[in-house]
Amino acid sequence: MKYSVKIDAFEGPLDLLLHLIGTYEIDIYDIPVAVITEQYMNYIHTMQELKLDVASEYLVMAATLLAIKSKMLLPKQEVLDSDDQLDLDEDDDPREDLVRRLVEYRKFKQAAHDLKEKETARSMIFTREPMDLTSYENEEEALNPVANVTIYDMLAAMQKIFAKKMERVPRKTTIERQEIPIETRMQQIIQDIRTSGRKKFSELFTTSSREHLVVTFLAVLELMKTKEVECEQEDNFSEIFIYAPKENEV
């Protein structure tokens, strides 16, 4: 039960398998396929019960595990017959490909972890913008105010602002700001939709404050659950529109 909320925190089937291997203290080079398959299927079922969208990769892995499990059953009988414990040499081991992938993925998971540490260390040092050296320019340079600058440098500058913006909520304000109650935000959204009929989902996110973003998102989910708003999206990744339910419009 306590695992049920964890599911979406996995980066994919390999990550989930690594977690199971760690939790059950399994030797990655000698995986008890029956056990791991059962545990894995439990997770998938829980996900489905929670009505979470189970990504196709998880289902493909489930099929792979089941295939390995059935293959493992066949040679096992031969082992008993010949009384040879090492019958499953590496070439025949149906687990080989999976183990190779797990070991490879684990390396990069570790590398990602190392990068994260470096990122954290880097975030603890502060610097400043380069100084404006315009006053040191001579007249000849002043004739070309944009030497060595192209329109694409400008575009890159714009990208940099956006990259920074989400994180740039001044801490002082964060402390002073009142937490926005979800109910308040729900009321605001309903008001919004009443006046404008329908609204683009993206237009609800007017500030870069994380608090505001999260509360808005939760408010929309809650409104959808209580059927106070309806959402419509024509294609994947296209704009989502939010509007009042049809019966209320009449």
Add this chain to the structure above:
Amino acid sequence: MKQSAEQKAVIEGLIFVSGEEGIDKKQMADVLQVSLTEVEALLEELLNDYRSGSRGMEIIEIAGSYQFVTKREHASYYERLVAAPSHTSLSQAALESLAIIAYKQPITRAEIEEVRGVKTEKPLQTLSSKGLIAEMGRAEGTGRAILYGTTKSFLEHFGLKSLEELPPLPEQVNDGSIEEEADLFFSKFQETMDE
């Protein structure tokens, strides 16, 4: 002893990160959580360190704010740096401000500062003096703030026929940062579900 050396070092760092905006004694005292008198003593020591050594920059006070600046006697070196072919003539701050103006004109200084998150007076001065931006009128409402826009010379220097020729802003600039937040949404959402 040891502690005051540490505090002096922090003051040095504070002046450094405050950049061209500078920082006043009150703010230093708040950050260090010491009295104004203590800050003054430490600051005096730091100023002496910089005066006595052979250093590349100095600390000046403008209207109560302290900031690092280059030394006048090194001017010839900075002129050479600026004249180097590899040197870009617009600072990052100026470039960012110019980008915002180009895509969102007409726009007030306050709106630019809202996007950049920092004071933008200096970059706007630079851009004006280079003739890349100009005042385009006044905003409605109280205050009647100046509206900025790009000039004809801006188009010429970037080889654009009109503003329509500006490359479109990449969509994923926005998507990317929102995707980052998705994890947070999800974990918050889960919390409410568990309640």
Add this chain to the structure above:
Amino acid sequence: MKQSAEQKAVIEGLIFVSGEEGIDKKQMADVLQVSLTEVEALLEELLNDYRSGSRGMEIIEIAGSYQFVTKREHASYYERLVAAPSHTSLSQAALESLAIIAYKQPITRAEIEEVRGVKTEKPLQTLSSKGLIAEMGRAEGTGRAILYGTTKSFLEHFGLKSLEELPPLPEQVNDGSIEEEADLFFSKFQETMDE
């Protein structure tokens, strides 16, 4: 003697004015009109000055450029003053993709997905829009898939001097550390949940 003290001061000033963009040895040599070897000697001296004294800043080398930064151990002070550091932290998906690219570049999206076992379109978009990776050309053969590699911004984001500074990939993670990893994973998840 006098002259070298002056030159060292100019190097200090040059690093200072370059801010977060930094300046490389070659540029310093050009401005000072001395040899690269002389710059290296002066720079070494300057680095020593900063290491030995109780200072508020230090000089670090990132992607071949030198820049002033505040000291890590003073971080708590600056956090009180400055808005959040300009470094956004990357999602786990983005970090994993980035790690694979960093060690195996140039690499196609399909190859990254093969290692991660999941679709990787979104994280790649995020990494591109943040300028941490870029297209490095096209793979041979049919399809001519895009090849990705890391950029200079990647080095900057993680404070690396060069790609060689990346720690070697762990060839064999022993079983002890898997457990640790799992625990760590769990506690990390809890943290996000608690936010």
